[in-house]
Amino acid sequence: MLSYINENRERFLNELLDLLRIPSVSADSKFKPDMLNAAEFVRDRISEAGADRAEIFETAGHPVVYGEKMIDASLPTVLIYGHYDVQPADPFELWNSPPFEPVIKNERIYARGSCDDKGQFYMHIKALETMLATENLTCNVKIMIEGEEEIGSSNLGSFVSAHKEMLRCDTILISDTSIIANDVPSIETGLRGLTYVEVEVVGANRDLHSGVYGGGVANPINVLCEMIASLKDENGHITIPGFYDNVEDLTADQRAALNAAPFDLEEYKKDLQIDDIMGETGYSTIERTSVRPTLDVNGIWGGYIGEGAKTVLPSKANAKISMRLVPHQTDDEILAIFTKHFESIAPASVRVKVTPHHGGLPYVTPTDSLEYKAAEMAMEESFGKKPIPTRGGGSIPIVALFEQELGCKSILMGFGLDIDALHSPNESYGLFNYYKGIETIPLFFKHYAALKNPAKS
């Protein structure tokens, strides 16, 4: 198969670049037409790859693309999951090249979605093509690529439960995560959950003159700042009553294993150009960003933000706040206690509103499962090194739901790197990683089929 991949290297890349040119931003309704273009593009590439089914399913939100290649009912079935939507690209002024005009620089593809997740899910379509063209397909394949992952997959849950039969499979393979380094392969065995809310603090019924009213009435921005500040104590511990009630405490061994992963604090600070890190007292950076819950303000706005100075005491202030959750916390429970607490700490001089955006459950994959072993063997074969199990800090809300609805585990075999700048300006994906993924995926199928049916191999 390697030779086939090498012969088609250029075409495999150009197809991805075409996909990256479509600004499929799910969060902003003005990109709705581009979302459909992206879905059609994905459907057509799946069918060209040799699938015997490739369709677009409408949902209440953005459509889901589904395709499959069923070769033998006696063989295991692998469901590929990915998403064709991307994060908004702003702030545009920080991009060195336009986010939707991909460029190759220093062996990397620069574009919004190059890694998250277009570059990663497209590897699977090219891997399928490769396995079929070289008659190496060892499993039945189903592919589901959604368009709402970056906005919480709000409609995928109902889609999945409405199509359980169509989606029935033995395991789910997802490439939407990272490895530690190109010479240090790793597999994420856990993801954090997410609760995302928007809050509004309203004071007077109109913007006021800060001289005439200043000092006499609540300033919604000052109040919002005070409320946000009060959500953490001096140890970076979240103060919302009950927030940690269901958080699992790792054993000393689990913590040791986690902290055994290679991590260079000086490199980390140098890459981010920060003089110091900041986080919850008593935990390492690896723990803070993977097995501990967080609370971050993702956006804040209020008052006059134009050029120059305006002495206004604004009528309201807003913020977008998200919390990353860890196993045994649920997004519904955290949404409820956050809302209750936030409302309870508001002074009588303002009115507050909490609007939920989206959420998702945390997730953990056991490292003794067949799919984990298959991924481990595949990566060891392609990288020449056994991958390290890690815990990821990000969230793919849907994986927990897959387990509930389809009754099988997901395996997170991703090929990104921390330097890919996901969700940031100048997102990129290494050519090495793109081709390494296309090379590794067929090996997963090979080993998974063998492990499922030892007789046949």
Added chain:
Amino acid sequence: MLSYINENRERFLNELLDLLRIPSVSADSKFKPDMLNAAEFVRDRISEAGADRAEIFETAGHPVVYGEKMIDASLPTVLIYGHYDVQPADPFELWNSPPFEPVIKNERIYARGSCDDKGQFYMHIKALETMLATENLTCNVKIMIEGEEEIGSSNLGSFVSAHKEMLRCDTILISDTSIIANDVPSIETGLRGLTYVEVEVVGANRDLHSGVYGGGVANPINVLCEMIASLKDENGHITIPGFYDNVEDLTADQRAALNAAPFDLEEYKKDLQIDDIMGETGYSTIERTSVRPTLDVNGIWGGYIGEGAKTVLPSKANAKISMRLVPHQTDDEILAIFTKHFESIAPASVRVKVTPHHGGLPYVTPTDSLEYKAAEMAMEESFGKKPIPTRGGGSIPIVALFEQELGCKSILMGFGLDIDALHSPNESYGLFNYYKGIETIPLFFKHYAALKNPAKS
């Protein structure tokens, strides 16, 4: 003179409406041409009123309009000060009619600048016309209308010191303040000073994925909120070391006099539609908004503020913060201690920058001065009630400078009302107030001339 004013009622109003149609926003450079249009309009109206001099003086910023009518060197000279620039009109969506298309509704003029300060300084031009047309001018008159009051009058200081001879006068008359009610005339005997800064908090060198990095590095928005929250304690007391060192404590009598002014807390809350007020413990609303210093965030922004949700950990966050100052505090001193303190409370994980916007000194007029007595007599004559001395919460940075440079006091004889919504959407000015001002100003000249030269009267 009353009959002349009545005969020209309509024209006096239409001229003001024409001035209000010019969007002379000094804070935003895109309005530069409109600023010049406004200056030329004012110059032409001054000369039409009968001044024997009316010119536009260029400055490093927006131009100053100057005019004069010198009738007799033995008579006192009054310098009129006002400003033709206005506050930015946003948020536009909250205006019931376009801010620069004035409309008359319920006997009020709705437009940005209708009260602050176009409506108020234009009364003086019409009063001058009236005094000349009816041969009632009893003083020499100088008129200086600037274009940078809303952005701190940064260039007026050098203009004044460069033209001391031209501006020489016995007193300065300013209408840029309010009365308590149309049947409760008052004169502001004090103004708060102002220190206005913009702050920036920078974390990592790029926006980050809040899942991958969340919990491990400083979030500049959270940090900014914590820093802002720490600037006040639970009593609404500002925590910046030395902030209150020079604040004058009023005597029990002074406080009693101040609080004797009519004030209805229930009305106040009803007008603003708030359930409760908020401010420094131990002081009344009147005191909090006039003789006590404040710290208000006038604007804040950072991270993703678009539609939907973006799980970003932003690289930086910004805020505009202003402090209202009271007698004996100086804007330079407060700027210095704010900057020092704000930098000192920043955690090592972020970098902060404090950029000064503009400032001004607080000011107090003695109530035993000739100009105060003249204003008191003029208002008593036109309103039929003796005006109450009050302390204003707003700032006219330039008045303290006038005293330094020109060696004379300013008298703040304003005709606005709290309901005028200065700096807010739907700013308005009462027709009653506009005409009452035109009627009262000549009476000030009459009484001032008489008080200065008892012999002549």
